[in-house]
Every structure is written in structure tokens, then in C-alpha cells.
Amino acid sequence: KQEVTQIPAALSVPEGENLVLNCSFTDSAIYNLQWFRQDPGKGLTSLLLIQSSQREQTSGRLNASLDKSSGRSTLYIAASQPGDSATYLCAGNQFYFGTGTSLTVIP
Amino acid sequence: ETGVTQTPRHLVMGMTNKKSLKCEQHLGHNAMYWYKQSAKKPLELMFVYSLEERVENNSVPSRFSPECPNSSHLFLHLHTLQPEDSALYLCASSQAPGQNTLLYTFGSGTRLTVV
Numbered sequence: 001k002q003e004v005t006q007i008p009a010a011l012s013v014p015e016g017e018n019l020v021l022n023c024s025f026t027d028s029a030i031y032n033l034q035w036f037r038q039d040p041g042k043g044l045t046s047l048l049l050i051q052s053s054q055r056e057q058t059s060g061r062l063n064a065s066l067d068k069s070s071g072r073s074t075l076y077i078a079a080s081q082p083g084d085s086a087t088y089l090c091a092g093n094q095f096y097f098g099t100g101t102s103l104t105v106i107p
Numbered sequence: 108e109t110g111v112t113q114t115p116r117h118l119v120m121g122m123t124n125k126k127s128l129k130c131e132q133h134l135g136h137n138a139m140y141w142y143k144q145s146a147k148k149p150l151e152l153m154f155v156y157s158l159e160e161r162v163e164n165n166s167v168p169s170r171f172s173p174e175c176p177n178s179s180h181l182f183l184h185l186h187t188l189q190p191e192d193s194a195l196y197l198c199a200s201s202q203a204p205g206q207n208t209l210l211y212t213f214g215s216g217t218r219l220t221v222v
Binding site: 043091098 | 109111113147148150152195197199211212213214215216218
């Protein structure tokens with residue numbers, strides 16, 4: 001059974017820092033990966049999608065990469081802002097979700 | 108608004124009640140999903156409908172009954188629920204599973220409390 005681990009579970013950083021969130025899968029056969037953010041009590045907002053033919057995607061201050069050989073993905077957030085505070089979830093092969101990393105950016 | 112609308116936003120029901128959750132999308136997607144999100148647990152896929160046919164039923168108890176009358180609407184009928192069914196129920200839509208350009212759009216969820 002595919003299991004997804006997100007490290008760290010929680011992270012608190014001062015505004016302006018660059019940070020990396022990690023996501024790993026017990027079965028490395030990941031052919032697509034999506035990163036989401038979830039604000040408290042809300043649904044998930046899609047951030048980036050890495051499709052089967054890709055290795056990374058960038059959107060603004062966000063960059064996500066996927067290493068298919070190891071089944072690991074990272075989400076890089078540059079110059080963090082208080083508005084980035086949320087829970088970030090990864091999902092592999094559409095249906096396998098992690099439990100998320102709760103990010104707090106301190107002004 | 109994301110394009111996927113869920114109602115109601117909050118629901119409190121007794122264990123003997125019958126209620127329904129509703130999800131609606133007008134994004135032109137042809138697949139819709141129900142997920143359950145409990146505290147400290149990963150999202151659990153409950154049901155998948157693709158082109159209005161159920162293609163996934165992930166060992167969900169029969170007290171949850173989905174209905175997809177058309178590609179824009181999805182319901183989750185609830186009856187005789189248990190307190191452990193209390194959770195955030197999320198609806199999502201995408202192009203049909205298996206297509207390379209799939210991209211989820213989620214609704215804001217229904218917060219369900221069973222008393």
C-alpha cells in the first residue's frame with residue numbers, strides 16, 4: 001500500500017526566508033504529483049502539477065520537483081510571506097495524499 | 108470560489124438522521140470525487156465518478172451512498188452515521204482519471220458533525 005510522508009509536519013519561519021518542504025512515497029512509481037495548499041477550514045487549492053513527462057514546475061515564488069527514481073518531491077518557497085501560512089499537501093498519482101506540512105510565516 | 112461549490116458548509120446530524128451533501132461544478136470536467144478528511148490523517152478517497160459512472164468505491168461503509176445524476180452534480184447521501192464519521196468532506200473535479208492533463212479542483216468542503 002502506498003504511504004506518503006511529509007516532512008516536517010510543522011514549520012515556523014520568519015518572513016523572507018527560503019524554505020523547502022518534503023514529500024516521499026513508499027512506492028517510487030509516481031507518474032504525476034500535485035502540490036496543494038489548504039487554509040484552515042477550507043478546501044484544497046492546487047499550486048503545481050508535475051505530469052509524467054516533467055521533472056519540475058515553477059509558479060512565481062514556488063518551485064516543485066519530482067525525483068521519480070526515489071519517489072521524492074520537494075516544494076521550494078522563496079522569500080516567504082505571512083500570506084504563505086497554510087498547510088501544504090502533496091498528492092501522488094492523483095489519489096495518494098500526505099498528511100501535510102503546517103507552515104507559519106512570522107512577520 | 109474555485110468553480111466547485113459544496114453545500115451545506117456545515118452540517119450537524121444525529122445518528123438516526125438522513126441528510127445529503129451536494130457538489131456542483133461548471134468547469135467542464137467529466138470526473139468528480141468525494142474525499143474524507145479527518146484530523147491528522149491523509150485525505151481518504153471515497154468515491155470516483157468518471158463520465159457519470161462510478162469507477163472507484165474505496166471500501167466505504169454502505170451508510171454513505173453517492174449519486175451522480177450528470178457530469179456537473181454529485182451527491183453524498185448519509186444515513187445512520189456514527190460519531191467517527193465526523194470530518195470534512197471534500198468534493199473535487201478533474202478531467203477523467205488517466206488523462207495526462209488531470210488537475211484537481213476542490214470545493215471548500217462540508218464540515219460534518221455526527222452527534
